[in-house]
Amino acid sequence: MAKSYRRLNIFMAKPSRDGQNFKDLLTDAPVDEYRPADNLGIDGVIYVRQSSEKRPGWGAVLDEVAGVAVPDLTNRSSSAVLLIRVDGSVFAFTFGYGRYLIEQSLFVQDFGLRTALNTLDEKSLRSVELHTLEDQPVQKKSQVTRDSEVSVFGIDILRDVLRAVTGVPKRGVDLRQIAGGDAMFSFGTEMEGADFPALARRIKAYYANDDYKTSFSWVDNVRKIKDEASIDLLNTQLVQAVSTRNPGIVVTLPEIGAWDAILGFSFTRNKDRVRPIIDSADYINTIVDLAALNIDGLKRDKLFVHDVDGHITEHSVYRCIYFEIVGGDKTKIVFDGKWYEVDATFIGRIAETLNQVQISNLPFPAVEVWDDGGTSKIESEGDYNIRTAAVNGYFLLDKELVKTDRTTSPIELCDLLTSTKQMVHVKHRKGGSAGLSHLFAQGGVAAEIMLGDKAFRKKARTVLRRVDPAAGDLVPLDNLRSADYEIVFLILGEDSATLKQNLPFFSKVNLSKAFENLTQRGFRVSIAGAPTIPRPIP
Structure with missing residues (x-):
């Protein structure tokens, strides 16, 4: 079969546990299963979501306006994923809405972004998506009309976490317009069915190198942790820190307050005891059984903000906790209900400036x-x-x-x-x-x-x-x-x-x-x- 141009999305699974099969990487959505043709030599499975036609919700208002049931108003979404094993690693090529078929937490969370940065021409970027660590974290996307250097986007390397990027491949990378964000890497290429294993092998090699450090080393300063398993582990450590009254636990407002109008603060189980400052001990002392505390309790409990006019606003305590976990060459920080990983070298540079x-x-x-x-x-x-x-x-x-x-x-x-x-x-x-x-x-x-x-x-x-x-x-x-x-x-x-x-x-x-x-x-x-x-x- 002749090669044709395709736009593909690829994910790389985390190392599998013993006995894990392809279907374990999917959500619970109902799927039909197909095996690749024998002559292609592909070790993998195709999964296609079982779908049915639906009438869109806005159809009823058109029926009302028309006075009759308007025919041929149907939605049908197609979702498929090709899971293949290459050199001991499993890759997912998704089609249509196929990315919603895979269990995202089981895939390498920086695969898409890192692969994109390793293959991009740093002077030919088209768009960037950023998460800015401001008083109230801001999500923003910037795009330009022609290929541009990273400096054009006004990125603040001290506060901006890069989430996604698109651009033109650099010389020597035989792909077309590429994009990467979190776990998904997208690209265009001339290919045929038998090429999937070779593509996966080549893209894994792009992911594995450190070329991005030449032009994009700042992306390692601070990154948002998205891996659910890692977040669960960090949340467990956070609960333990609260339960043992770790002095590093800080409870703070997750957004700017109108301080001249704030009377004070209180917590769940002691709402009427208003204090002029937020004291972590005031919250911990309200917990009857610290040994039984869990992450759901932190998310359920509230910090109440009382103003001089008698109004009360509330925030989840989990959003209000600031805590740092230091280990190895990385520091993990929870802030506004999100976990971040901060590079030790970056922390050192901040410390040098503060000195x-x-x-x-x-x-x-x-x-x-x-x-x-x-x-x-x-x-x-x-x-x-x-x-x-x-x-x-x-x-x-x-x-x-x-x-x-x-x-x-x-x-x-x-x-x-x-x-x-x-x-x-x-x-x-x-x-x-x-x-x-x-x-x-x-x-x-x-x-x-x-x-x-x-x-x-x-x-x-x-x-x-x-x-x-x-x-x-x-x-x-x-x-x-x-x-x-x-x-x-x-x-x-x-x-x-x-x-x-x-x-x-x-x-x-x-x-x-x-x-x-x-x-x-x-x-x-x-x-x-x-x-x-x-x-x-x-």
Whole structure:
């Protein structure tokens, strides 16, 4: 039979257990089974899903409009998979909706993406799909109209997890337009039925090499773990850590909160005991039988967020847990209900950057906490800023907004400003990773706009003179020198001595990014903490 052009999707199964047969790799969908023709010499099986025609759900509304039953409205989806064994490995070629016939957790989860990166011309990419590790993780896809280098897509190698990529094969790879994401590798080629084993063997060789490290080494920095068996094992370790009260367990909000409006937090089984900060021990202490805890319990239990107006929102505790498991040359992290694997070399680079971030020598008072009728309370950011400005003689710029056409809304120059041009940005530690990452981004944006936008500086000077005439010239209209300014990130509820080491990993990443961006522009950057202290009795 003559060769013809085909578009194929291929998966590679994980090493099989003893006695596993082809059908064990499928879901429970009903299938018909066919053996390959003897003359092809293929060790494999074809499975075709048993399907029937269905009338689409939107047919009824058309019947109503037409006044009669509209004929010939039918859907029929075709699904098939060819499972073959080559050199001891099993591969799945899927057709139609065939990828839904295979049990995805039994296949190598990075097979598609890694194979694509090993075979792509890095200067001829067409699209990328990314998972950005922001305060609230973002999924995004970018595509271009012509072959492009990876730099065109604006990938942030500190925060972006590459999920899928398409492009043109590099020289020496006899395939056409290729794509890879997670477990599936897609490609076009001229082939005939007898070529499946040779194709599988060739693509396995592409997967096995490390060519991608030349141009795409950053993809190993952080990757999302999708393998269900690995996730189950990690969840077991997470449950054990909670059950043994591991001090590394951190419960935090999985998204940015409106801190000025938050009264406090509570947990399932103790909903009415509202505390001003999120304390992991408060949750663990509500569990009657720690030995009986399981992952379903973590997913079922809730963190309640109480606001000053009496409204209560809730999040699954599993989504709120941040925990790191260190083993070998990898670190596993659960964050927002998802597990990530972080390369040790990448962690080392982040640590090296953090070592360069100095502790501020500015004096800051401790944050006051007190008991109010049995309810624990903590000083709000706004009240703390007012008190600190009064005690230390700083200019209070909290909630003093400056308009700019560089952002979608007005921004604060900073929360506190000193007469020696230290710009202090303040955030509570109680907000966890989401609030802290927002803090670092906020400080970076304000400094960069101040440096590059004369119109913004003009408006800022007006705001400064309104706050205090003595502050008016701290931001010159012309000839602003970034080296004259120090950007200070102040975190409430944590001592300066332990601050950097206790930051969640993704907050460390964002602090490192802010530090590098700002220092490259000439700013000095430091960090400071303010521990809690009982409010003095009047």
